[in-house]
Amino acid sequence: MSETRPPVIVTRAEPGGSQTAERLEAMGLTPLLSPALELAARGEAVPDLSGFGGLVFTSANGVRFFAEASDARTLPAWCVGPATASEALREGFSPVHESSGNAHDLAHYIAHHWSGESRSLLHIANAAAKGDLxxxxxxxxxxxxxLPLYEARRAGSLNEEALGAIRSGTRTIVLIHSRKGAEAFLALANGLNLTKTEFVAISSQAAAPLETIATGGVYAAGHPDEDHLMACLEGVLANG
Incomplete structure (x- = not known):
């Protein structure tokens, strides 16, 4: 573990965590997969879709859980960003509309691009999703x-590699993909010295829980998506 190429702990829930790890490996970095959250289906029933004019997805996980629960693919899928839209296309949804940003941006995008007759929408998301959209x-x-098809539960613990990296006292970077992920990580890391640990978060909102503790630094991507998260990480590494 060199000072210039520190290990990067990936706290994102699966299957997204492995996708992030692949990108890190392609950048020549050493990812340590240690999801802070685990996703689980809630057993909710998908309602009769005949009265809906479209589906709204605010995460790729929402697409995955809906695809497991329903065979419906022909309602327009309105997606919060490129990763969510790509997942919808992989699952066979058509047409797929892609916004860029957060829930507020998606709502604005839908309102200004809507052409359907029914203005009834089904929003599929994590049970803890806010009602902003x-x-x-x-x-x-x-x-x-x-429709809260799934929920995120705190993992039982951080894995041994991640714990070892933090306890080593050398520079370590942790990627944060959500506010809830940050809160879960802090709970799992309770009692650990994080003053040599730097955090790179997907947004300032996701980074907020980290501002209250002593760390090696907290950095937030300029736009809430994976590409900007990686760009922020590259900037942190370059300045290290």
Whole structure:
């Protein structure tokens, strides 16, 4: 573990964590997979889709869980960003509309690109998702039904490689993909010295829980997607 090429702990839940690890390996880095959260289906039933004019996905995981729960693929899929849209295309949804940004940006995108007759939407997401998207869309004249198909649960522990890297006292970087992921990581890392650990988060919102503790530094991507997260990481490495 050199000072210039520190290990990078990936806290993202699977299967996304492995995808992030592949990108890190392609950058010549050493990823240590240690998901802080585990995703689980909630057993919710998918409603009759005949009255809906479209599906709204705010994560690639939402696409995956819906694809497991339903064979429906012909309703327009409105996706929060490129990763979510790519997953929708892989699962066979058509047409797929891609926004760029957060839930507020997606609501604005839908409102300004809508051409369907029914303005009733089904939003598939994590059970802990905030109601910002629903509120913004309803203010724009849509009816939104929220379908929490899955939930994120805190992992039992960090893995031994990740713990070893943090305890080594040498420079270590942790990638954070969500606010809930940051909170889960801090709970799992309770009692550890994080003053040599730097955090690179996908957004300032995701980074917020980390601002209250002593760390080696907290950095947030300029835009909430994987490409900008990697760009932020590269900047941190270059300045290290």
């Amino acid at each position: 629903k509120k913004a869309l309803e203010e724009a004249g849509f009816t939104v039904t929220f």
